[in-house]
Amino acid sequence: MSIVGLVTVLLIVFLAVFAPLVAPHPKHASAFVDFANASSPPCRTYPFGTDVVGRDILSRIFFGFRFSLVMGVVVLALVVPPGVTLGLVAGYNQGTWLDTVIMRITDIFLAVPPLVLALAICSVLTPNLFNAMIAVSLMWWPWYTRLVYGLASTLRNEFFVNSAEAIGASKAHIIFREILPNCISPIFTKMSLDVGWVILIGSSLSFVGLGVQPPRPGLGTMVADGARYLPDQWWISVFPALAIVVIVLGFNLLGDGLRDMFAAEEV
Amino acid sequence: MTTDILTVADLKKYFVIGHSGILKREPITVKAVDGISFGVREGETFGLVGESGSGKSTVAYTTIGMYRPTEGSISFRGQSLFDGNKERPVAIKKEIQIVFQDPGSSLNPRRSIKQILELPLQVHRRDENRLEQIVRLLEMVELPPDYMQKYPQMLGGGEKQMVAIARALATDPSFVILDEPTSALDVSIQAKIINLLIQLQDEFHLSYLFITHDLSLMRNVASRVAIMYLGKICEVAEAAEFFRNPYHPYTRMLLSSIPVISEEEEKLKPKKIISTGEIPSPVNVPTGCSFHLRCPAKLNVCSEVDPVMVEVEGQTGLARHTVRCHLYGQTSASPSAEFTLSVVEVLRTGSVEPSDQEGGGR
Amino acid sequence: MRFEMGTSPLRQAQDIALLEIKDLHVHFDVYGGTLKVLDGVNFTVHSGQKVGLVGETGCGKTTTMKSILRILPMPPARIPRGEIYFKAQDVLKMGDGELRQVRSEGISMIFQDPTAALNPVFTIGQQLGAVVKYSMEGKKLSKKEIRERAIIPLKEVALPDPERMLDSYPIQLSGGMRQRVCIAMALVASRELLIADEPGTSLDVTIEDQILRLLHRLVEEKNVSVILITHTLGVVRETTDRVYVMYAGNMVEVADTEELFAQPLHPYTRGLMDAVPRLTGGGIADGIPGRIPDYLNPPPGCRFYPRCPQAMDICRQEKPSFYGKRSGVSDNHEVACFLYQDGGKGA
Secondary structure (H helix, E strand, C coil): CHHHHHHHHHHHHHHHHCHHHHCCCHHHHCCCCCHHHCCCCCCCCCCCCECCCCCEHHHHHHHHHHHHHHHHHHHHHHHHHHHHHHHHHHHHCCCCHHHHHHHHHHHHHHHCCHHHHHHHHHHHCCCCHHHHHHHHHHHHHHHHHHHHHHHHHHHCCCHHHHHHHHHCCCHHHHHHHHHHHHCHHHHHHHHHHHHHHHHHHHHHHHHCCCCCCCCCCCHHHHHHHHHCCCCCCCHHHHHHHHHHHHHHHHHHHHHHHHHHHHHHHHC | CCCEEEEEEEEEEEEEEEEECCCCCEEEEEEEEEEEEEEEECCCEEEEECCCCCCHHHHHHHHHCCCCCCEEEEEECCEECCCCCCCCCHHHHHHEEEECCCHHHHCCCCCCHHHHHHHHHHHCCCCCCHHHHHHHHHHHCCCCHHHHHCCHHHCCHHHHHHHHHHHHHCCCCCEEEEECCCCCCCHHHHHHHHHHHHHHHHHHCCEEEEEECCHHHHHHHCCEEEEEECCEEEEEEEHHHHHHCCCCHHHHHHHHHCCCCCHHHHHHCCCCCCCCCCCCCCCCCCCCCCCHHHCCCCCHHHHCCCCCEEEECCCCCCCCEEEECCCCCCCCCCCCHHHHHHHHHHHHHCCCCCCCCCCCCC | CCCCCCCCHHHHHHCCCCEEEEEEEEEEEECCEEEEEEEEEEEEECCCCEEEEECCCCCCHHHHHHHHCCCCCCCCEEEEEEEEEECCEEHHHCCHHHHHHHHHHHEEEECCCHHHHCCCCCCHHHHHHHHHHHCCCHHHCCHHHHHHHHHHHHHHCCCCCHHHHHCCCHHHCCHHHHHHHHHHHHHCCCCCEEEEECCCCCCCHHHHHHHHHHHHHHHHHHCCEEEEEECCHHHHHHHCCEEEEEECCEEEEEEEHHHHHHCCCCHHHHHHHHHCCCCCCCCCCCCCCCCCCCCCCCCCCCCCHHHCCCCCHHHHHCCCCCEECCCCCCCCCEECCHHHHHHCCCC
């Protein structure tokens, strides 16, 4: 099953990267109109049909993958380093005021309903992909801090950490070179599962108009565009929605596979 | 006169593990170490023996700096190891190293042997060729150089412990704490490691604080032995004297319980004192002498007053032999001299009936 | 002071063995191949005997014991050859019903770590009660009767205040008490054979001493046979009548305890005894060089060959079987070593 996930993800990445080359109608991804062919159902020229202004849905989906992947990667890149570092620092200094301060702040962020926070932030700032990413990042980092805190606070008392302290290693060395390598597996697993979630949330934001703005082919945006034409011109919303399902499922399966692989390693 | 490389003076380490009651919130304290003093001479192996809950590991962990003393002091070559809340200077950290009990968790499973041995070299800035030094360290513990690439999981327990020893010696220390270094290992591997440790001590003029619960092992490693019970030292003597002429009832009880494998060893053991009762936990330390609940030679004063350490006459009378027990001490409530002497005689000849406590066996 | 020996050799000869393991082979299928752990193990226990099984980590002692009760995980473990006779019936061929009877009334096992063997979220009473309930006699008993039955073994193992003990959780007890509870659990139904796997290893010496005395007393009173597994030679010497020495999946020597310690024959046994630190002082011998063999590719001949100071050519090629030492000592002393073939005196 995880192989299926890996293949799916690789396929999506390929499609996203080479979209201008593999998409049947690359120009449809940007401002383009062709009212003659608007709202046509799936056929040979347009395998997934066209939307209300005549743009090929299949091609737009390929380009849409770009936004999704960018969102996933960028959000994680923004979230993981600070989240993990805070968790490591709090865990290593467990019991001190530093631990308390960091973890209470984390708790506060965790207490806010994530989508609500994202919505609030997005509506204050200009709605676009970049700000959507910021919003999601702000509510995502605490999960990594929590995860790593639990691991680090246990590892902190292992003899190999005490040994490094006795030798005189710096705190930075201990946190990043002794403790962190033992946390990598759970972090990676979470990351791959998170890509799917981030994409989903990003699509949700796009769907309500706060993420990728039209005419750009964000998957969520595309679903929103076609929503009012359901159920007659169903293909306009359904295919982008399916695309979201596929990309999220792909990453979830991959994540499951990674988790199993790491678990087997430890035996 | 040789100077002491390490001096422990009235060391106490208490841990607060919780609070009792809802309103009053009395702190529940574990008195892991409750006032011990001893000195380790330059070049000797000082043995610390005791059962679980005796506090011996706490002494080790405090000396290495993992804990700060609640009271009392530890000095290295005259300099206190604990200066306010400041962290120990790196120059001192270099001198005092430790080998832990569990080889499985003392080596980071995510770091290669090379990385593990490199750390002490990096910290203490030995600027020569690091690779060469690592090879030399591995040779020192009789491991082949290609072990550098391996990870701890690929090594057996004994080999992991060798790496831990090499790591401890990488900083070129003068004092090494060995906390039950071979307890988790089979006897044939233990032999190899102990002989290695003795050889290294000779070669590098090291002083050892050797901690174990295995008395037979202690007999062959230590030059002086101290026995601990519930956070306090009961008896200290030179090794041969300690085993041939034990005074404290606890020492005798422990010595009489050790399983040995030859007749001549049997003859050396004190007469059997059947150990009764459970080892009390360091949370509920009995009043008076902490051993009185299990002591076959208990006197009335033992449940009231905690004895102090006094010097006694050894058979091999070179070093001081000290004991902390009312049978040999001067207390105001001491029984008559004859009674004391007769109890001591009883202990020596070993015809002691266990008191009416729960106990299995005959 | 030592415990007296329980059985006379004459009695041994007359009884059918209570437990007899014949040529047991156990293999484990793992990713890299097959681990041929047990390579023809022979092991006998008579009624009322205390038999010690000595060997170092990885020699297969626990695997052997688990095979007796058939609690090995069956993949990856396989038993390609061998029989285990308990009261003349082959355990390996038993059906479920017969096996359950063996496990609940015939043989029980006390594991090495009492903390891990007890479930932390149930009281002692609940756990003992469960053993009573699922024993063959326990099916029709009421709750009150079960509780009464459960107290009996607690008293037998000399635990203080058994009533209160029933309502305590394992975490409230000390290590020695927990081990005694495990022994009590093993005694609930009347048993004939007790397998004690390193019962004192995680305990202090004084408490271990108490536990071993307890086992000894129980053997005397109830005529239970005991297999004591340990890697501590001193414990074996004080507590058993007969000792098997095991190395890398084979029994290499067996003798009456007193004789084994007076005259160890197999080079491995000798190496082991030399390595034990003596109370008389004098330093420690060098130990045994090398490591235990890789079970994926064990040596074709004698498995101790690579580490043996007295190895000969034949040792590399063939596996020795048990040879009795006919000259001198006793017929009960057997050793699997070519040095003693044909009644030779070894080196």
